[in-house]
Amino acid sequence: MGERVTITIDGKEYQVPAGITLTRAAEMVGIDIPIFCDHPRLEPVGACRQCLVEIETPRGTRLTTACTTPVSDGLVVHYNSPRAKAAREATLEFILAHHPLDCPICDKGGECPLQDQAMKHGPAESHFIEEKTHKNKRHPLSDLIMLDQERCVVCWRCIRYLEEWEFKPQLGLYHRGGETVIDTHPNRPLAAKTSGNIIDICPVGALTNRVARFQYRPWSWGPPSRTLEPVPTVCVHCSLGCNLQVDVRTHRVRRIKARENSAVNDMWICDKGRFAQGFFHSEERIRQPLVRENGELRPATWDEALQRVVDGLYRWAQENPEAVGAMGSPKVGNEANYLLQKFFRLMVDTNNIDHRWGGDVLADPRGLSAVEAIHQADVIVLVGVDLAEEMPVFANFYKRAVRRNNAQAFVIHPRRTEDADFGTYIPVLPGSEALLLNALMALMVDQEPFAAQTRRLPGGRDFVTWVKEHRPEDISALVGVSQETLEALARTLAEAQRPLVLYGPDVVRGFQAEANRAALDNLELLLGKDRVAYIAPDANSVGARDMGVLPHRLPGHQDVTDAEVRERFRRYWGSEVPEEAGLTYQGMLEAAADGRLKALFVMGADPADEGPWAEEALKALDVLVVQDVFMTRTALLADVVLPASTYAESDATFTNVERRVQRAPRAFRPERDSRPDWAILVDLAKRWPIREAGESKRKGRKGKRARRSPQARWNYTRPQDVLREIARVVPQYEGLTWDALGEGGRQWPTDRVARPRRFVQVTPRFQAADPEYPYYLVAERFLFDHTKMTRTTEELHHVLEPAVVRMHPEDIYDLGIQEGSTVEVVSRHASVALPVQADERVQRGTVAIAYSLPGSPAEALMGPEGPGVMVAVRTTGPAPRVVNILD
Amino acid sequence: MAIKELVEGGVAITQAMGVTFKHLLQKPITVQSPDWEPIAVYPRFRGRHELRRYENGLERCIGCQLCEASCPTGAIYVEAAENDPENPVSPGERYAKVYEINLLRCIFCGACQDACPTEAIVLGHNYTLANYDRRDFLLTKEELLNPPEPNVIIRAEE
Numbered sequence A: 001m002g003e004r005v006t007i008t009i010d011g012k013e014y015q016v017p018a019g020i021t022l023t024r025a026a027e028m029v030g031i032d033i034p035i036f037c038d039h040p041r042l043e044p045v046g047a048c049r050q051c052l053v054e055i056e057t058p059r060g061t062r063l064t065t066a067c068t069t070p071v072s073d074g075l076v077v078h079y080n081s082p083r084a085k086a087a088r089e090a091t092l093e094f095i096l097a098h099h100p101l102d103c104p105i106c107d108k109g110g111e112c113p114l115q116d117q118a119m120k121h122g123p124a125e126s127h128f129i130e131e132k133t134h135k136n137k138r139h140p141l142s143d144l145i146m147l148d149q150e151r152c153v154v155c156w157r158c159i160r161y162l163e164e165w166e167f168k169p170q171l172g173l174y175h176r177g178g179e180t181v182i183d184t185h186p187n188r189p190l191a192a193k194t195s196g197n198i199i200d201i202c203p204v205g206a207l208t209n210r211v212a213r214f215q216y217r218p219w220s221w222g223p224p225s226r227t228l229e230p231v232p233t234v235c236v237h238c239s240l241g242c243n244l245q246v247d248v249r250t251h252r253v254r255r256i257k258a259r260e261n262s263a264v265n266d267m268w269i270c271d272k273g274r275f276a277q278g279f280f281h282s283e284e285r286i287r288q289p290l291v292r293e294n295g296e297l298r299p300a301t302w303d304e305a306l307q308r309v310v311d312g313l314y315r316w317a318q319e320n321p322e323a324v325g326a327m328g329s330p331k332v333g334n335e336a337n338y339l340l341q342k343f344f345r346l347m348v349d350t351n352n353i354d355h356r357w358g359g360d361v362l363a364d365p366r367g368l369s370a371v372e373a374i375h376q377a378d379v380i381v382l383v384g385v386d387l388a389e390e391m392p393v394f395a396n397f398y399k400r401a402v403r404r405n406n407a408q409a410f411v412i413h414p415r416r417t418e419d420a421d422f423g424t425y426i427p428v429l430p431g432s433e434a435l436l437l438n439a440l441m442a443l444m445v446d447q448e449p450f451a452a453q454t455r456r457l458p459g460g461r462d463f464v465t466w467v468k469e470h471r472p473e474d475i476s477a478l479v480g481v482s483q484e485t486l487e488a489l490a491r492t493l494a495e496a497q498r499p500l501v502l503y504g505p506d507v508v509r510g511f512q513a514e515a516n517r518a519a520l521d522n523l524e525l526l527l528g529k530d531r532v533a534y535i536a537p538d539a540n541s542v543g544a545r546d547m548g549v550l551p552h553r554l555p556g557h558q559d560v561t562d563a564e565v566r567e568r569f570r571r572y573w574g575s576e577v578p579e580e581a582g583l584t585y586q587g588m589l590e591a592a593a594d595g596r597l598k599a600l601f602v603m604g605a606d607p608a609d610e611g612p613w614a615e616e617a618l619k620a621l622d623v624l625v626v627q628d629v630f631m632t633r634t635a636l637l638a639d640v641v642l643p644a645s646t647y648a649e650s651d652a653t654f655t656n657v658e659r660r661v662q663r664a665p666r667a668f669r670p671e672r673d674s675r676p677d678w679a680i681l682v683d684l685a686k687r688w689p690i691r692e693a694g695e696s697k698r699k700g701r702k703g704k705r706a707r708r709s710p711q712a713r714w715n716y717t718r719p720q721d722v723l724r725e726i727a728r729v730v731p732q733y734e735g736l737t738w739d740a741l742g743e744g745g746r747q748w749p750t751d752r753v754a755r756p757r758r759f760v761q762v763t764p765r766f767q768a769a770d771p772e773y774p775y776y777l778v779a780e781r782f783l784f785d786h787t788k789m790t791r792t793t794e795e796l797h798h799v800l801e802p803a804v805v806r807m808h809p810e811d812i813y814d815l816g817i818q819e820g821s822t823v824e825v826v827s828r829h830a831s832v833a834l835p836v837q838a839d840e841r842v843q844r845g846t847v848a849i850a851y852s853l854p855g856s857p858a859e860a861l862m863g864p865e866g867p868g869v870m871v872a873v874r875t876t877g878p879a880p881r882v883v884n885i886l887d
Numbered sequence B: 001m002a003i004k005e006l007v008e009g010g011v012a013i014t015q016a017m018g019v020t021f022k023h024l025l026q027k028p029i030t031v032q033s034p035d036w037e038p039i040a041v042y043p044r045f046r047g048r049h050e051l052r053r054y055e056n057g058l059e060r061c062i063g064c065q066l067c068e069a070s071c072p073t074g075a076i077y078v079e080a081a082e083n084d085p086e087n088p089v090s091p092g093e094r095y096a097k098v099y100e101i102n103l104l105r106c107i108f109c110g111a112c113q114d115a116c117p118t119e120a121i122v123l124g125h126n127y128t129l130a131n132y133d134r135r136d137f138l139l140t141k142e143e144l145l146n147p148p149e150p151n152v153i154i155r156a157e158e
Ligand code: SF4
Pocket: A099, A100, A101, A102, A103, A104, A106, A107, A108, A109, A110, A112, A113, A114, A115, A151, A203, A204, A205, A206
């Protein structure tokens, strides 16, 4: 606790922290000064005059705005004096003079500060009988936000939010006096990625959510009607895990708004979390179980479908458990992921379990030490992560760290991202991050305090000799970054007190993953514990790993090849755990292609999206089961499709990027015939044929006997039962219960998993230029991608990333083509045709394509290789196989 | 003693029979409703609901759900939607896309008409509410709208 000062309000003395404003201080001591423009997260402006109080000055008392008055020792305030009260009443009367008071049709009514203030502090009657001014009541600021200019009280909160948190001044004031209106600037659309937050903070109903408009009444969750149910849950679109309130009425999601959690999202959420609500009740959701008959999928009963799954899997489990695999999902909660790996390890007897599609193949399990770390950092280095698109709320924290806390930022990314506008941009070619980091460390190891670290830690001496072979001057020629920049970065890091390096999923996958990961681990050893953090892409990337949906790790990051660990799990689960590490996600697809894998169970993943090669591999399978919410490309190939519920239809927990386990309670009953993931898995386990006691699970394996049938341990009636077991089995989750998680969630400490302890040397491969494929492919992640989660909300269609290939304007010029003309991008694995768009943020010599475009062109081009693939761009010529663009 | 009782009894019987004879000569007050003659009800009688329109034919209801909230029995269900500015259903931006009243729940308390900011929902004078099917007690918006067709003046604006 910092310094405290004594202030007097209405004759009573209070101790409050120094340096805050009078409105905040009053709030702390329980005095409710009415405010409109003041907001705890915005700079004070004193625009509305609603907070007038009298303060004593040497020249007598004077009326002043509490929100712009900092507390100081001995400050004497008269809040309830007749003069102050009269002044506040008059202000409110003025505000209401032109306010339409159309509360019955206003979406804010019921949670409207103006209503509340008017009831509490306003005069009962107005002096005004004149006609109110009329302005535009239906003024769309964007497809997502509607402005009612009559209701606006010109508090500037919306303007200030965009300026102070987004650093995008996209709204302004126009006209004067009573005519003042808020509007976007000409030709500057309101396009901030977190623009929806201005709806939450608008103190009146001037700004409303166009997706949720008129579908809910905020007051109706209280007595007497109680028809709207506000469910405190979390967002599942990125790994930050923003806290949400989902309002539900008649079993339909009506509105999503931010829920405050100062440790995670503060009080903000991004526009995807807020507006993408179409998927919950989308017509495109799978309505009932489907089974394949004579080559066609046809509707079936749950009974029939589940039996088909069990029969198919059991047949192969008997024959050869290694021929069976399962894919979990980082978008599904902990409980279902836990049950998935338990089912396949115990019932089927295989370790072919993974969830790592598209990313984080070699990522560190710890993630970010805490979201707070970004607020405290003085140097921030982003490696291959585009916060503004991947984690917009966190991106705002990053921007504030730079602009408000004077943190220095360096952005190492194949594309000049929006984040790069806030720091020094260091271009890097995809797949050459390790080269660059090693060159950087070659400069660092000579400086203190890093030199001391290399002397202290094991492997340090050899590492210094080795890393110095990566001479910065050579690297600069290869990856196109100047030596001065690297030197500046090394120097800044040496001086930094609290540096923070964040890396994204594409850095740790593909052919360079190992070298990149090693370089980042070494960097952490130099910088200190938890100073290098992995930013996972999906809402439960961390949780899926904690749950052991990995081929080589049991729940709690425990090594499956360790006999002691297996023995412990045998005692928990009452059955043997298979010994050898299984196949990875990619490995399963490859095994399917060459016939080693025969049966695959896919929960919430879409491996067919990896491209034509993966699709071919899946077609070769004997049994393919897909459990999903939508008909994915994989589901179209499946033998059995099980309709799963979305996360909002069953209780679940998600673990975010800072290892915070958070609750996502059931908000409405499962849509149509769908069922929650965990319940489907329990059903499958219950149907699994019971082995006779004493019969070995595996044919021909002697002496290893299941002591009792594993079904005995599947007595879960609620997801909370699964969570209870997780808390017993996963050391990191020890003692967690549904109730203990509360509404703010709980973090598990980083020291409960192994972290790098010695320097390692992994020499990066450099992809030599190939005259046939001269360009590097840069695959980008966008917030408004083309997945069903976003596309099912019509209002978002305008902001979806266009399906284009982006190139540097000069590269386009050199090709002798026009922007907008269609080019063919060819790699060793596929070829796609897309219109070309000029973008100066794309480096020369690279072409950028977004992930998750319809037909997944980027994934197809990458094939099994991952990031760093080389491509050619053809303007004419014969067309090789063009990826089928699905819609 | 006996004589006094006899006289008193005689008086009482005569009085009682007087009432009987008086009514015997009056017209019967039983009304053959609803088939032959209607009953006059008081102006504030609360019968079956009606949703009213403005004179220009627009619906008065703005879908604010205040009636729903005020209803003590949960008999009302309203689903609002945004008016097409070119072709509005009601004045302003909001109208009731769905409006249903479950007469089996309604206790005719009138709270809904008190809550309504536009005097859209009113309890009318229709009290002939018998039905053969439970489902017919669920009144839809079309059944409630009075007049059913726009541009018919039923109650002039004051
Ligand atoms: S902003 Fe508040 S006071 Fe104004 S109409 Fe809406 S609910 Fe009523």
